[in-house]
Structure formats: structure tokens, C-alpha cells
Amino acid sequence: MENTIVKISNLVKRYGDLIALDHLDLDIKEGEIFGLLGPNGSGKTTTINCLLSLLSFDKGSIEIFGKEMTPVSYDIKKQIGVIMQNVAVFDQLTVYENIDYFCGLYVSDKQKRKALVDEAVEFAKLGDFLKFYPKKLSGGLLRRLNIACGIAHKPKLIILDEPTVAVDPQSRNKILEGIKQLNSSGATVIYTSHYMEEVEQLCTRIAILDNGKKIAEGTKDELKRMIKNTETIRIEILGLEETHLKEILALPHVYNCNYDGSVLTVSCSGGKHNLIRILGVLQEHDIAFGRVYSELPTLNDVFLEITGKVLRDKGNEE
């Protein structure tokens, strides 16, 4: 049986009247890449800050590696690597010095540290920029430096809080590949993001947070099974009439049908051969059609359906 690395039980965090975390429970197993997904203000970063004992909380408990996490749990902290949302490096130190400094907070042996720093440099592909100061680095390189500083000491648990914000696609891919590499070398990863495709590509298990509550948890497939939509069919078509739409909507497993004058979109829930049945209706009425697409639900569909299909930003709302 897999070991539980992080156990969060009944966690409650309030900011005055606002409940940031509402009785949150999480179990993160060894070797997982665990995704914390949620809209802005859903409580992802608050969860991470509580986990790291930076934030006080009102109720609940947090255990890491089977021990209670407190601000003075130095033995636990030694095994954690943190990559915060905001880049946290010294502008006055070079790339190499920054990695060496942060690694030195965890590893005091100089020789061992040098080897670790060299590995981190190699991992983040920063070898050509060792003597650069952070201000001279591009956004992507800066993010990679931020990650290198957080993982140089080879932690067993790596916490990444939206590490790819404002990063170009190439750098983002490099970062995601790096995270997979870290995971395959034995590290458990907690990854927060609101980029669905990243989480879908990366995470083995995902929890969706909304308003401080965990509203869903499971693997990608488990989450996709939680929503009504299992298939979306799009057909380029002209001259469709209301009666045809009613006929399609009456087909088994079809629960929604939209026509905008050029594309028919049909949402199906479960069942097989949905596309064949829809095309059968069109052929029956001798209706010509163009390109046909059949899409399985993405994590984005899951996220939008579960969290309410509305983009939210707490800061703007309040």
C-alpha cells in the first residue's frame, strides 16, 4: 500500500468573515503528482501556505511524512522543496550563487552541495547563464531559476504553486517535463494551477477546490466520469430546421442540442454510437453536412461544469 505523504484533515482557515478553507481534507500518496485545481480565490495558495506552516489556521491538522507539521519541524522542512507563485531569488546574486545559497540552507556539506547545485543547473538547463544576474534573465529562465532554487537539495516532497504563470509555451513545456522528471526520480509533487491542460498533462490525481471546499477529487478519468457530458459532437451543417433539432434531441443519451446557423453542437451523456445515430437522422432527411468532430470531455469541461461554468475572480467580485 502506498504511503501517505501529506494528510490534511478538517482544515479551516478564516480571514475575518471570509472562509478561505472550509473543512478541507486531502490525502496525498507517495510518488503522486497531485494537482490542486481551482478558480482564483478558491483556496489553493492558502492550502499550500498552511501546509508549509507559514499561515496559521483555525481548525484541523496537517501531517507530513506522518508527523505533525509545525513552524519548527525542521526535519520535515529539510525534505520539502518549495517553488512559490512569485519568483523568490536575490537580484544581487548570480544564477549559480542563488542556487548555491538556497541549497546551502538545506545542505551544509560544501562538496555535496556543489554536486547538487551542478545537478540543479543541469536540470533547469541554466548552464549558459551561471554568471547572469536574475534581472538579465527572460521570464522563462527566471522561472527555471526559481524552480532550480527550490529543488536543488533533492527534496522528497516538492510543492509548486502556479510555477508557470506568465511563461511562454516553450519554457512551460520544459518546466512540465522537468516536473515529470523529478517525479520519476522519486519525488512526490503537489502542483497548483488553473491551467487545465497542464494539470491534465501532468497530474496523476487531482482535487478541485472552490470557495475553500474540495468539490471533487480523483484521477482524470474519475473526474471526467463525474460530469454529465461524456461526448460533444460538432457538425458543420446548413439549413437545419427546428423539427430536425427536436428529432436529434429525442435520440437516446442526447441531453443538449444547439444550432447557430452553421454548426450543430450536440452534447451526449453516456452511451455508444451517438455519432452514428445523429448522422442517421441527417441522412434520413437528406441533409448534407460538412466536417464532423467528436470530442471527449476535457478537464476544462469537468472544471467548468463542477465549478459552475463561470470565470470568477474573488478579488474583483468583492
Add this chain to the structure above:
Amino acid sequence: MFFHDLKYFIKCGLRSQDLMFWLILFPIALGGFFKVAFGDLYSQITDTSPIPVAVVSEKENQIFSSALESVSGSDDSFLDVTFTDRDTAAGLLKDGKVTGVISSGDKVSLTVAENGLEQTMLKEFVERFRLNEKVISDAASSDPTKIQQAVSALSSEISPVKNVKAINGNSDVFVQYFYNLIAMTALYGTMLGLKICVENQADLSPLGARKCCSPVPKIKGLSAALCGCFILQTLCMVICVTYLVFILKIDLGNRLALVYLASIAGGITGVAMGFFVSSIGSISERMKSGITLGVVMFLCFLSGLMVGNMKGVIAEKAPWFNKINPAAVISDCIYCLNFYSDYRRFITKMLTLAAMTLIFSALGIFMTRRKKYASL
């Protein structure tokens, strides 16, 4: 871990352009500005050569003759006296060969051709003589042997500059600006103190958050940072004093080693004060920086950095404040070295600085050591 932290803290500090500007370049620039602004006055007031004066003796005045004798006749005397007649004296004055003409008779009077520092000092001398003439005269009539004693008392009053020169120090009002400049530089150490807070508190910066996640006990991190600040500020103070003394040639007296010591102690107090002030409250780094700098400038203003006699005004209205104002204590500390021949006051001021450093550091650590934050 401690030395690792310390090494990188010092590296960061030395490479921080902002810090180096405020801690080294700005005081150097301001010192240069003071020197240019006060240079002429400074050279006049520190000019120790006697003031040339013509004396026209219209009638024998034994008391005045004795007074003149006591303030002239040697290289470090107050006056360089030329006895002559009225016409020659007028010519000398017109040609600028003497600063003034003193006529002695029943009444002592002074004639000067223009206004200036030396003329003011001559005027002061004559006025003080007039004020004391009756006292000396009475003393002479009751006991002629006391005349010299009374005249000596008068001569010791006539020029604070000359009196101070007797202990080889320099306490003129313009040097006070440089004392205050040293105090200001010392208190700019508050910026280093602020750096400690920012880099060690999770609610002030991402760096603080990252450090709080590390397995380094906070007290260890804070101690390394404080030591780093003390070293950096010591370096800045040494550069500042060296620049004033050896480049600008400001006379800070002949107890230079103690001037360095006082400046370094002041700098360390400045760091501790900054650490304490910036550890109060949970506001943004920018706000803390503004408040810290505001406090420093206010304390420097009250110690006379901007207005020369401000410290005197405070001494009159609220004397206790000068005893706890770090800027005033630092400048007083250096002033004491030049003004008093003993070390009692200097030691008192140094102990005050040490106490302030300890209190500020302890309170700063107490407030920064908090383990968890209510919000980030």
C-alpha cells in the same frame, strides 16, 4: 549554515546599488556639498592665526594694556597687535592690513572697515572688555595683585574657538554639521535593518516566505543577517569618516581612533533601530521603507543636520529627548571627544548607544521571530 547565510548577506549588501548609494555615495556627496557650502567660513574659523589689529593709545589704560598683553604675543594668540597713531591705523585699516582699529583711552572703542567673522570676534572682545572693565578695575583697586587674575578670566572668555584650540580639538559650529552627517550616515543603517526584516518575514516578501520554509531556525537566520548588517555598516562608517578626515580634510580632532569607534557604534545602533522599526506592524515593504527613512530624517533634523541650532533648541525645550535621540547621541559622542579633555561624557554616550543597540535588537528579534502569519 550561519557563515553561509552571513557570506551571502554581505555579498548581496555590497552589490545592492540602492544600499551603497544611500550608505556610501549619498553621505560622500552631502559631505562634499557641506564642504563647498561652508568651506570659506570653515577655513576662516579654523584659521588659527591671530587677528591683526591696530591699537591707538589715546590715554594710558593699564587694565586694557594687561588684557591686550594676555591675548597677544604668541603664534596661537587671539590678536596680533600693532601700536600706532590714529592716522597710520586708519591707513592700515584702509589697506586691509589690519582687521580693526581699537582706540584705548577713557573708553575703549573699535573701528572696522567691513563686516566679517574676524570683525565680529573683535567686536565681541571689545564688548566683553567693556562689560568686565569695571569688575577688573574694582578688583585692581581693592587688591592690585588680583588684576592679572581678573584679566586672565576675561581673556579666557573672549573666544570659544581659541579656548577649544587649547585642547587640540575642533568644536566650531560648522564641524557640527559634519558630526551630524556622520550621525545621519550611521542611522542610514536602518535601511540594512529593514533588509533583515524583508528577507526574513514571509508576509513581506517571497524571499521571506522561501526562507521561512527552509529548515534554518529563524533565530539563526536573523543573527547571521544582523551580523552581516553590522559588518556592512561598519565598512560604510569607516569609509565615511575616512573620506571626511582624509579627503575633505575636516578636522575631527586628534582622537581619531575614538571618532571611528563612535561612528561604528552609531552605525550599529542605526542597523538595530532599523530592524526594530521595520519589524513593527504588518505593512508593505515600501511603507516600512518610507516610515523608517522618515523617522531617520526627523531624528537627524532634531539633532541639527538641517538647522544648526536645532539641538540647542531641543536641549532647552526637552533636554531628555537629546539623550534618547540616536542621532543626537551619535553626534554628541564625537563632539565630546573634541570638546572635553576627559572621557566621562564620551563613555556615557557610548554606553547609551550600546544599550539602544541591545534593546532595539532584542525587540526586533522578538517581533520578527513569530512562527506563523495570520495572512500573507
